[in-house]
Amino acid sequence: MTVGIRDVARAAGVSTATVSRALGKGPVSDALREQVEAAVRATGYRPNLSARRLRSQAAQTIGLIVADIRNPFFTAVSRAVEDAAYQAGMRLILCNTGEDAEREALYLRLMQEERVTGVVFAPTRRTAERLRPEDFPFPLVLIDRTGPPGGHDGVVLDNVAAGAALVDHLVEQGYSRIGGLFGSTSSTARERCDGYLAAMRRHGLAPQVRTVLPDAEPAQGEVARWLAEPGRPEALVVSNGLILMGAVRAARAAGVAWPGGIALAGFDNEPWTELVEPGLTVIEQPVAEIGAQAMGLLFDRLKTPGQPVRKVVLSGRLIARGSTGRRS
Amino acid sequence: MTVGIRDVARAAGVSTATVSRALGKGPVSDALREQVEAAVRATGYRPNLSARRLRSQAAQTIGLIVADIRNPFFTAVSRAVEDAAYQAGMRLILCNTGEDAEREALYLRLMQEERVTGVVFAPTRRTAERLRPEDFPFPLVLIDRTGPPGGHDGVVLDNVAAGAALVDHLVEQGYSRIGGLFGSTSSTARERCDGYLAAMRRHGLAPQVRTVLPDAEPAQGEVARWLAEPGRPEALVVSNGLILMGAVRAARAAGVAWPGGIALAGFDNEPWTELVEPGLTVIEQPVAEIGAQAMGLLFDRLKTPGQPVRKVVLSGRLIARGSTGRRS
DNA sequence: ACGCGTTGTGAAAACGTTTTCATAGACAAC
DNA sequence: GTTGTCTATGAAAACGTTTTCACAACGCGT
Numbered sequence A, B: 001m002t003v004g005i006r007d008v009a010r011a012a013g014v015s016t017a018t019v020s021r022a023l024g025k026g027p028v029s030d031a032l033r034e035q036v037e038a039a040v041r042a043t044g045y046r047p048n049l050s051a052r053r054l055r056s057q058a059a060q061t062i063g064l065i066v067a068d069i070r071n072p073f074f075t076a077v078s079r080a081v082e083d084a085a086y087q088a089g090m091r092l093i094l095c096n097t098g099e100d101a102e103r104e105a106l107y108l109r110l111m112q113e114e115r116v117t118g119v120v121f122a123p124t125r126r127t128a129e130r131l132r133p134e135d136f137p138f139p140l141v142l143i144d145r146t147g148p149p150g151g152h153d154g155v156v157l158d159n160v161a162a163g164a165a166l167v168d169h170l171v172e173q174g175y176s177r178i179g180g181l182f183g184s185t186s187s188t189a190r191e192r193c194d195g196y197l198a199a200m201r202r203h204g205l206a207p208q209v210r211t212v213l214p215d216a217e218p219a220q221g222e223v224a225r226w227l228a229e230p231g232r233p234e235a236l237v238v239s240n241g242l243i244l245m246g247a248v249r250a251a252r253a254a255g256v257a258w259p260g261g262i263a264l265a266g267f268d269n270e271p272w273t274e275l276v277e278p279g280l281t282v283i284e285q286p287v288a289e290i291g292a293q294a295m296g297l298l299f300d301r302l303k304t305p306g307q308p309v310r311k312v313v314l315s316g317r318l319i320a321r322g323s324t325g326r327r328s
Numbered sequence C: 001a002c003g004c005g006t007t008g009t010g011a012a013a014a015c016g017t018t019t020t021c022a023t024a025g026a027c028a029a030c
Numbered sequence D: 001g002t003t004g005t006c007t008a009t010g011a012a013a014a015c016g017t018t019t020t021c022a023c024a025a026c027g028c029g030t
Helices: A005-012 A016-023 A030-043 A049-056 A072-087 A101-114 A125-129 A159-172 A187-202 A216-228 A241-253 A271-275 A287-303 B005-012 B016-023 B030-043 B049-056 B072-087 B101-114 B125-129 B159-172 B187-202 B216-228 B241-253 B271-275 B287-303
Strands: A061-066 A091-096 A118-121 A140-143 A153-157 A178-183 A208-212 A235-238 A263-267 A281-284 A311-314 A317-319 B061-066 B091-096 B118-121 B140-143 B153-157 B178-183 B208-212 B235-238 B263-267 B281-284 B311-314 B317-319
Touching: A005 A016, A005 A030, A016 A030, A049 B049, A049 B101, A061 A072, A061 A101, A072 A091, A072 A287, A072 B091, A091 A101, A091 B072, A101 A118, A101 A125, A101 B049, A118 A287, A125 A187, A140 A287, A153 A159, A153 A287, A159 A178, A159 A187, A159 A235, A159 A263, A159 A281, A159 A317, A178 A187, A178 A216, A178 A241, A187 A208, A208 A216, A216 A241, A235 A241, A241 A263, A241 B271, A271 B241, A271 B271, A287 A311, B005 B016, B005 B030, B016 B030, B061 B072, B061 B101, B072 B091, B072 B287, B091 B101, B101 B118, B101 B125, B118 B287, B125 B187, B140 B287, B153 B159, B153 B287, B159 B178, B159 B187, B159 B235, B159 B263, B159 B281, B159 B317, B178 B187, B178 B216, B178 B241, B187 B208, B208 B216, B216 B241, B235 B241, B241 B263, B287 B311
Parallel strands: A061 A091, A061 A118, A118 A140, A140 A153, A153 A311, A178 A208, A178 A235, A235 A263, A263 A281, B061 B091, B061 B118, B118 B140, B140 B153, B153 B311, B178 B208, B178 B235, B235 B263, B263 B281
Antiparallel strands: A091 B091, A281 A317, B281 B317
């Protein structure tokens, strides 16, 4: 039925071993190599990667496990990861967990069964805490979210500093009743909250924190409720792009303009944050570099398994726009 | 080193065949099945999927090949495809081509070598034209873009109708000098252009068409140039979300307000199109359904290989917003 | 008591490669 | 001329499963 390496061997008048070597990097005379290549063209042979993987024990595959590819942060990171992977001759298996610990476990098990070369993973806080390196036969690089210190390689934003930077900026612009709305599932959101709290304390201001599932709809609901309350904040710091979108929606729906009605500052410099008047103040994450660094860490560990665990901490960049204009 | 099925068999005191059957669906007595399950737990056995695939000739893998996962249309579709795939117990291999025909060919070859169960593919026009079913040993479902009639199953938008609908809407709102800016690489863009042209003709208006690489930067540049010309249009129809973003950017940069300065209408109801004042008029595509239908077609063809080629044509929905407000 | 299908099991073949091992030949050194 | 070190090659083992095949044990109708 399907043409295999033995068909090629027969057509070229050589052994299967020689075909394998000619196609790979083994030592073969130029004459035979050409014969083999001709035979490959003649037969239309395509190697069977499952067989190759089984025999050579090298999957040449990396797994990418994120909460939701529709989150533009993960979209951008995944693109960088994919580029690096294919550049290294590896394929990418994509998994969306929807912030669900059970699916995380399921996919991690799947990765073991695939015998993948490595995994890039953005875990929920719950999973990150019980992630033990010795349970995984492959390098596991954490992105965006981080686990207990010393566990796995990872690349994250300096979330505490970023959270504080937003507060500092708002204070500088004349705001003092600053609320914080953070995602409930990730260590990242918690760190950003920590930064927020530290900065508020430093400025002698009273923090108001709420948490929410990190998606647009829950965030919109929570902000709508918040805006309707009597002592509502003058400014809001939120912990990611989806929540920011929910907040914008809620403010629009409530007819609250900004920065007049409520100042808004968040994370992720998505294209639309510049476009929605008068522009949203955000911390820009170096998304492409996060993905590239993650793959870098992964390849390094493959090359030098014994090396100490490394965490790359990247800095965000504050982009001030109209949504945090000076308080009048 | 790594624990295999024979280790489990030894631990359970049975043959490897029995282990395989106990884990799969073969007939095994309850007693032995329990013994096997215990042995699996005890040994921490994880099946090797490469070996399983090699032997059973069922890859349980579907490939997804798109231009760029960062295009929100593809992001949303891919999420739907992934959901359907994992629900059916299959994994997803993701590939970005960047609208490059060479990479498309590369990835299609990769899919053959992976012996995938099926592929969902959004080809460039160039590739779509030379896509012959007999070259592929697996079902290939085209999304968004379409090939020559009768070639492959596919699910697309009714692009001609959608392109015309935007023109009709603009005419109704009082515009007559309506330009069209379309992507240069996809059949989709061409069809939307056809719809635009037909509608313009029907209304007795003179069309002005330009094409551009379907990404935000090229589009922004083209629109900026266009706006600077003397006989510039009063309204612009563009063929996808990225181009729309470029157009908005260019209008902003040129200080041209809308709908006053230039009316804007495009495709893809991304969240930000509602948020950027006064809202952008777009054709909404049923992204989730496109992905789901594609997988449906794929599974149908696996079940009934001989059935005639099917093309599912879905309708877009016009969402009128402020960007095409009545011409004053 | 006999044949006969059914069911559960194990031995061994098969899947399509890569890799190990053995060997034949070429060439250099003594 | 013998020995030794290469290099290119082929035969066969190996990778870890599933599947085929053979067979024993069992219940059933005659």
